[in-house]
Amino acid sequence: MSRSHKIGSRREIDSAIERTYRLADDATVTPGMLLEIVDVDDDGVPLVGPQTGDGENVSVRIALEKKTGSTTPREEPKDVDLDSAGDEVRAYVLRPGEGDENGLAGGAITAGEPVVSNGDGTFAEHVDEDEGAKLAVALEDASADDRFEYEVI
Known part of the structure; x- marks a missing residue:
């Protein structure tokens, strides 16, 4: 607990x-x-x-x-x-690794890539600088539906 x-x-x-x-x-x-x-x-x-x-x-x-x-x-x-x-x-x-709100929505990421929230508790690779500020960087590789650690920047 x-x-x-x-x-x-x-x-x-x-x-x-x-x-x-x-x-x-x-x-x-x-x-x-x-x-x-x-x-x-x-x-x-x-x-x-x-x-x-x-x-x-x-x-x-x-x-x-x-x-x-x-x-x-x-x-x-x-x-x-x-x-x-x-x-x-x-x-x-809210740090990663606790709860169910840090899964990768789809695709794959590698450590060091920027990620953004999908607004539903999942994350996606940040690919469009115009869509919002880059706030987090993946600390490990992950595939779709995987939980992963990230650092808020």
Whole structure:
């Protein structure tokens, strides 16, 4: 049985890792919402917004957040929406190897190839730079329906 911990109103596996992103222009997100990286700012920090559809990006979940540059403890509830471009967004990235949500949808990939989410818990090779940001790289070879390890970048 996997160890788990509470994130918002969901229980998540302990293999989740925390990353920090910034909110993209004209985006509003709420804790617990699935996100995708839509761009990268001049400092190399990924900009996130709500996940928009299939075949775009690897999903992450917001765990908690604070305003960029804040030096005082947060006094507002965790579930407040973030809607100002550049706001810091701390999110849990669900790591591979746990659950049933990291299978290859079809075809085959080799270690080092970029992959994207199909929006249904499966992944496909990332072949079109215009379809969305490249968010993950396969760490091992895989064939259709195989589970594989990947690294979120």
